[in-house]
Amino acid sequence: MAPCLVLLSLWLLVGCCLTQGTGASGIDIAANLGSVLPTLSRPANASRIFYGVMFDAGSTGTRIHIYTFILSAPDELPVLDNEMFHNVKPGLSAFADTPEIAGETVRQLLRVAKKTVPRLEWKRTPVVLRATAGLRLLPPKKAQALLDQVQDAFDESPFLVPEDSVTIMNGTSEGILAWVTVNYLTGHLQAKSKTTAGILDLGGGSTQITFLPKLKKTTESAPADHIAKFDLLTTTYKLYSHSYLGNGIKAARLAALGALGAEGLEWKVFKSSCLPKKFQEDWGFGGLVYKISGIHDGYAGYRLCYLEMERVVKGIVHQPYELKDSSVFYAFSYYFDIAAAAGLIDESQGGMVKVSDFKRRAKEVCNKMAKHRVESPFLCMDITYITCLLKDGFGFKDHTVLQLTKKVKTVETSWALGAMLDHFQSIRIH
Secondary structure (H helix, E strand, O other): OHHHHHHHHHHHHHHHHHHHOOOOOOOOHHHHOOOOOOOOOOOOOHHHEEEEEEEEEOOOOEEEEEEEEEOOOOOOOOEEEEEEEEEEOOOHHHHOOOHHHHHHHHHHHHHHHHHHOOHHHHHHOEEEEEEOHHHHOOOHHHHHHHHHHHHHHHHHOOOEOOOOOEEEOOHHHHHHHHHHHHHHHOOOOOOOOOOOEEEEEEOOOEEEEEEOOOOHHHHHOOOHHHEEEEEEOOEEEEEEEEEEEOOOHHHHHHHHHOOOOOOOOOOOEEEEOOOOOOOEEEEEEOOEEEEEEEOOOOOOOHHHHHHHHHHHHOOOOOOOOOOOOOOEEEEEEHHHHHHHHOOOOEOOOEEEEEHHHHHHHHHHHHOOHHHHOOOOOOHHHHHHHHHHHHHHHHOOOOOOEEEEOOEEOOEEOOOHHHHHHHHHHOOEEO
16 A cells, blocks of 8 residues: 555645646746746745846945736736845946956845845846946946956856846936836836826936826927837837936036046046035045035035036926926935935935925025035035926926835835836837
8 A cells, every 4th residue: 555655645746746836827937937946845826926136236336126026917017025125335336447346246235135035936036237327427348347247246146147137228218117117116007097107316327307298299399319118018108208317416516516527636626616615525436536625715605506506407408398287206316315314304204395395495505504514515516406407407397396205115216126027028118
């Protein structure tokens, strides 16, 4: 009887293996991702659970987003079950002359991924890195050296490394994928709602605006490269979207100081009316160090600072024809950070802020700069730049209300989730 029992057990075991790999939807996500893994030691719905690891290589830091998805119906987007987020500073561009350190930065974050993703899932979990303005601003050879180090770190890892897993993302994709993230998290994509949210993203090196126009004149009057289409499942979206390289908060500081692209940095001092008069400091960005100061024997304050910021915005940023009061815009990244530093929102919760609130607070800060000199010497410059960008750049009215947030439903508001969905769903941008 014992041999028969053994054979019966083996038969049942094989039958279990053959039937468990498919979820309720009838689709085997393991097959979709290119491998079949043991199922007996995993939950009954394990074939419907999958993971993705997205690296956001920004100008001021490198962030890792580790997503857990649950497969839904074939004609629907997957459900996001969880996100693990971690970041390190500075950004990869700070290691332009020592690219091997960039590789170690990525290896450090990969260790976080190994602790988060179950070991059995490593071989089918894709790791992807998309670099943004920090690397777009570097000379091509230096940027490529950094990407090569990242690629080496990926190839050494136990994760799935897709083709084109390490690239520099263009600004249009950055804006569109951030829009996808916000509208996915707010339910506008799943419900195929006619109402969507616009996004305003302010990074260190670039800034993006993306929204779904309601008026035909908006698309007709826009420059050709400000309109982009993309396909998602069975829907084609036509967005107003543009990224302004050099108009991120850190790059705008350099532009206002007249330091962007300047030579002879070791002996030049760059001055601004937006800085406290007695302020002087060596400040680093993008792997370079700049000597900056206030104007010791001159004037400072909001009016003069605003004039400096206008030169960074006017004639560069296009004003869309349509920015209606009814439109909802989510603003994040440095919009959020600077509003929190200025006391306009609670740092843990975010909140609704009018454009006029930025203007009012900029006047208060800039006209009493000595008060903020130690803890935040750039606060006047940064909040005045945001005011100018919103008003004279994009053309928002004073009474326009923005939703400032770091997270929507506990998930980071950035392009990273949209990029991960792009990897699995092949969002076709054209």
